[in-house]
Amino acid sequence: MAGCFFLIVSQALFNAAQPRPSFYRDVLPILQGHCQSCHRPDAIAPFSLMTYRETRLRAQAIGAAGESRKMPPWFADPCCGHFANDPSLTPEQIAAIKDWIEAGAPEGNRNDGPPTLHWTAGWNVPRPDLVLKMPVPVRLPAAGDVEYTYEIVPTDFAEGRWVQMSELRPLARDHVHHAVVYIRPPESNWLRGAPIGVPFTASTLHDPHLMHEAHSTTSDLLLVYAPGSSPDNWPEGMAKYIPAHSDLIFQMHYTTNGQPASDQTSLGVRFARTPPAKRVLTLQLANDSDRIPIPPNASNYRVAVEGTLPNDAELLSFFPHMHLRGKNFEYNIGHADGTQETLLRVNYDFYWQLSYLPVGAAVSARRHQARSHRPV
Ligand code: HEC
Structure with missing residues (x-):
């Protein structure tokens, strides 16, 4: 009791x-x-x-x-x-x-509760050392498809610079589906002959060779922006390298939404305070989207691409990218002992293109495969 x-x-x-x-x-x-x-x-x-x-x-x-x-x-x-x-x-x-x-x-x-957080209205990276803006605004129509739009911005760096953090800030954020900044070193011939400092698209380049080149490059990429993505901030001792006298090539994928707009995207960078021990490279494994023959009524269609890393590497980030028909995305790594491991599987959403930063994927593996599944 x-x-x-x-x-x-x-x-x-x-x-x-x-x-x-x-x-x-x-x-x-x-x-x-x-x-x-x-x-x-x-x-x-x-x-x-x-x-x-x-x-x-x-x-x-x-x-x-x-x-x-x-x-x-x-x-x-x-x-x-x-x-x-x-x-x-x-x-x-x-x-x-x-x-x-x-x-x-x-x-x-x-x-x-915790104190109110004070978010900065401007940059998310702390005070950029350098801000580069696309020199000429791009006018966007209210409707229709807009071709990938490029703008080449020379850096005039007298010596190579190491970038620790970088961020892209579009002006017409509602219209930007993705933005990529490529690094074109002086010895690269990619898009040589295309105009500098003004917007252009592949179809405005009259040279067929240049038109084809617009869509494929081996250039390193400084960063990618998509709605919801965060600025790049590389771990201590690692940074992106921009060789002296490189150009930065902005590649903009705009979508229309019923309202006309004008975009002028800015890039903010913060340089590494000391030279890093490791260089960060962004590699693209891509399928040419013009040559993906999805049969009628197929609900799943798999497309694979694979490549071999030239040397041991540490994987820092994945950025799966497809267009409207993308459905699932998978990254597998083939280890030297013949086993295969899935590093990332994404339920892909066209409107949410995120980066995925793997923890503990410091691999000394050499094979790197990406697979995507596309519905019709
Ligand atoms: C990466 C950016 C991002 C983050 C982080 C985020 N949201 Fe959202 N959220 C959005 C956007 C953009 C929309 C409007 C578009 C949409 O619905 O997808 C939205 C829509 C919503 C909606 C409306 C959903 C509906 O069904 O209409 C709710 C509720 C919401 N968010 C709550 C949250 C909460 C709670 C969190 C945190 C736990 C959160 N969000 C985190 C970007 C974000």
Whole structure:
């Protein structure tokens, strides 16, 4: 009898010790760590989740988006690999949001939460050492397809420079599907003869050789931007190299959305403070999209491309890229002992082209394969 009494008392104490859910204590830290990079004024998401009022207004939708794992956007199949930039919520975080909503989305006490994060309206990399803007704006029509648009920007670097961080900031963000900045060293003949400092597309280049070249290059890539992507920030002791007197070639893929616009994308870079021990290279394994013969009514069609690394390497990041018909994407590595390992499997979404930063993929493997599956 006495034991039973004690049991009830301790249960009651336990309940009393469970505080009521609070926005500031339970929800705000999750929003700061997983949502506000996009959900803040002037960022890519359509509404802000900076304050209690903004969040309360959307509480149901936030709970649903969290539970269905629609938000934060992330497309790596949990089957394979671990990624340093995986923003996914843990089951505990999803449950904390749910408990808060079920309790009526109470505000709680401001002092129980973390201080408000101050996001910079400008660059996400700390103070760029150099900002290069596409010299001439690109006019975008309200409708129709826009061909890949290029602009060549000379650097005039008297000596080679090492880039530690870089970021692309489009002006007409709603229209940019992807942007790539290539590094063209002085000895490269890629697109030599194309105009400098003005926008052009392959079809405006009258030389058939140049037209073909616009779509293929072996040049190193400084960085890629796509909606939702973050700036590049290479680990300590590693950096991208821009040889002296290189040109930077901006390749812009614009989409139309009913509104005409004008874009002038800027590149911000921060140089390495000391010369790094390792050089970061971006390799492309590509299929020529003009030659992918998807049969009618095929729901899955596999396209593979493979290559061999010239030397041992450390894998820092994957950027799977396809167009509208892309469905799944897989990276496999063939190890020297003949075994194969899947490093990344992506449920590909055309509108969310993310980079995936593998943890512990420092491999000395030589074979590198990428596979993609395309529906019709
Ligand atoms: C990488 C940028 C990004 C991050 C991080 C992000 N969102 Fe979003 N979110 C968006 C964009 C863009 C949209 C609108 C387009 C869409 O629905 O896909 C959106 C839409 C939403 C919607 C509306 C969904 C619907 O079904 O209409 C909710 C709710 C939401 N986000 C909540 C969150 C929460 C909660 C987090 C953090 C746990 C989060 N988001 C993290 C970019 C982001």
